[in-house]
Amino acid sequence: MQVIADLCLIPIGVGVSVSREIAECERVLAEAGLRTKLHAYGTNIEGEWDLVFAAIKRCHEVVHAMGAPRISSSLRFGTRIDRAQTMDDKIRSVEEKLGAQSQ
Amino acid sequence: MQVIADLCLIPIGVGVSVSREIAECERVLAEAGLRTKLHAYGTNIEGEWDLVFAAIKRCHEVVHAMGAPRISSSLRFGTRIDRAQTMDDKIRSVEEKLGAQSQ
Amino acid sequence: MQVIADLCLIPIGVGVSVSREIAECERVLAEAGLRTKLHAYGTNIEGEWDLVFAAIKRCHEVVHAMGAPRISSSLRFGTRIDRAQTMDDKIRSVEEKLGAQSQ
Amino acid sequence: MQVIADLCLIPIGVGVSVSREIAECERVLAEAGLRTKLHAYGTNIEGEWDLVFAAIKRCHEVVHAMGAPRISSSLRFGTRIDRAQTMDDKIRSVEEKLGAQSQ
Numbered sequence: 438m439q440v441i442a443d444l445c446l447i448p449i450g451v452g453v454s455v456s457r458e459i460a461e462c463e464r465v466l467a468e469a470g471l472r473t474k475l476h477a478y479g480t481n482i483e484g485e486w487d488l489v490f491a492a493i494k495r496c497h498e499v500v501h502a503m504g505a506p507r508i509s510s511s512l513r514f515g516t517r518i519d520r521a522q523t524m525d526d527k528i529r530s531v532e533e534k535l536g537a538q539s540q
Numbered sequence: 541m542q543v544i545a546d547l548c549l550i551p552i553g554v555g556v557s558v559s560r561e562i563a564e565c566e567r568v569l570a571e572a573g574l575r576t577k578l579h580a581y582g583t584n585i586e587g588e589w590d591l592v593f594a595a596i597k598r599c600h601e602v603v604h605a606m607g608a609p610r611i612s613s614s615l616r617f618g619t620r621i622d623r624a625q626t627m628d629d630k631i632r633s634v635e636e637k638l639g640a641q642s643q
Numbered sequence: 644m645q646v647i648a649d650l651c652l653i654p655i656g657v658g659v660s661v662s663r664e665i666a667e668c669e670r671v672l673a674e675a676g677l678r679t680k681l682h683a684y685g686t687n688i689e690g691e692w693d694l695v696f697a698a699i700k701r702c703h704e705v706v707h708a709m710g711a712p713r714i715s716s717s718l719r720f721g722t723r724i725d726r727a728q729t730m731d732d733k734i735r736s737v738e739e740k741l742g743a744q745s746q
Numbered sequence: 747m748q749v750i751a752d753l754c755l756i757p758i759g760v761g762v763s764v765s766r767e768i769a770e771c772e773r774v775l776a777e778a779g780l781r782t783k784l785h786a787y788g789t790n791i792e793g794e795w796d797l798v799f800a801a802i803k804r805c806h807e808v809v810h811a812m813g814a815p816r817i818s819s820s821l822r823f824g825t826r827i828d829r830a831q832t833m834d835d836k837i838r839s840v841e842e843k844l845g846a847q848s849q
Contacts, residue, residue: 438597438600438601450622486597486600490593490597494541494589494593497541497589497619498541501619501621506620506621506622507618507619507620507621507622508618508619508620509616509617509618510616510617510618511614511615511616512613512614512615512616512617513612513613513614513615514612514613514615515610515611515612515613516600516604516610516611517609517610517611518604518609518610519553519609519610
């Protein structure tokens with residue numbers, strides 16, 4: 438089962454800056470061979486369900502190992518069985534509708 | 541690694557009412573032996589990471605099997621390594637502070 | 644427009660324990676006259692859109708005033724125009740389906 | 747108070763495709779003069795709190811007016827009082843750490 442997910446991980450108890458931990462998660466996700474795209478409030482992730490969720494677990498493990506006593510994540514994830522759809526497909530689908538509106 | 545999670549699963553393309561699918565997810569989570577608590581915008585889940593996420597995957601599989609072509613879920617999940625904490629502990633901790641304020 | 648929302652507010656840069664800030668948000672929401680229900684990963688809120696979102700803004704203001712330099716919240720919120728539905732209705736609707744399954 | 751938000755709006759009861767509604771929300775957010783960035787699981791939004799939340803309310807109103815009987819949104823939103831930070835700053839901050847790692 439393919440999944441498109443969006444992860445926002447927040448280390449708690451490490452101070453105000455969390456970019457070092459987020460960067461480490463980017464590295465974990467990339468090493469897992471997943472397609473990802475960082476944005477200003479999370480990271481899009483695309484791949485096979487088990488690989489995606491194993492990598493997310495690894496993110497929590499790694500951020501704890503960096504010293505964060507507590508982590509709270511928010512995740513969106515979507516699956517569909519009617520047809521295949523990539524992250525790029527989703528964006529293109531909206532942009533096509535926007536193009537049609539502006540004509 | 542213990543996790544406390546909060547799942548809000550939305551079947552898409554099945555019409556306006558989604559309670560039949562949510563009820564089925566409750567059954568899946570209960571059958572997995574997880575402690576859960578339904579609320580008005582999701583379900584609290586507590587347990588070992590792998591069991592919690594296996595049950596969440598099963599929810600997507602079961603809701604697709606019920607006929608939903610597409611599912612979008614939003615999940616919060618927290619882990620901590622400084623000390624053990626249950627769902628009840630989290631609520632009690634806030635309520636104690638509320639009690640202290642009102643005295 | 645009525646809204647049912649679910650707020651999870653995370654103060655960042657105040658240490659590992661965040662229950663003092665969450666308790667203060669409970670007080671803010673109650674003072675706004677909103678129906679609320681605390682759970683293990685957030686708070687259900689029900690009310691008129693403008694009142695709900697004004698109270699959520701006040702939560703951020705108050706938690707900053709308590710000393711949190713940074714806050715990250717995750718919010719679910721739902722509206723419907725086909726019929727009125729309360730937080731209790733949502734839970735009852737799922738529980739009725741669960742009851743029907745177990746018979 | 748400046749806020750950086752991330753909105754994922756799901757119309758319920760309109761069928762499997764939701765891109766027409768999402769495109770309309772993009773238009774609403776742009777007309778509100780807000781800086782936005784569409785990604786594969788939502789839209790980053792940056793601006794003054796009241797303007798951002800007024801535009802989000804307008805998204806719900808417009809999508810209902812398009813025929814959606816029910817909407818469920820998930821929103822992340824962050825504020826900070828220690829320093830100003832834009833969406834671009836957040837991404838750059840992570841990318842700098844990634845660059846430092848790979849050297």
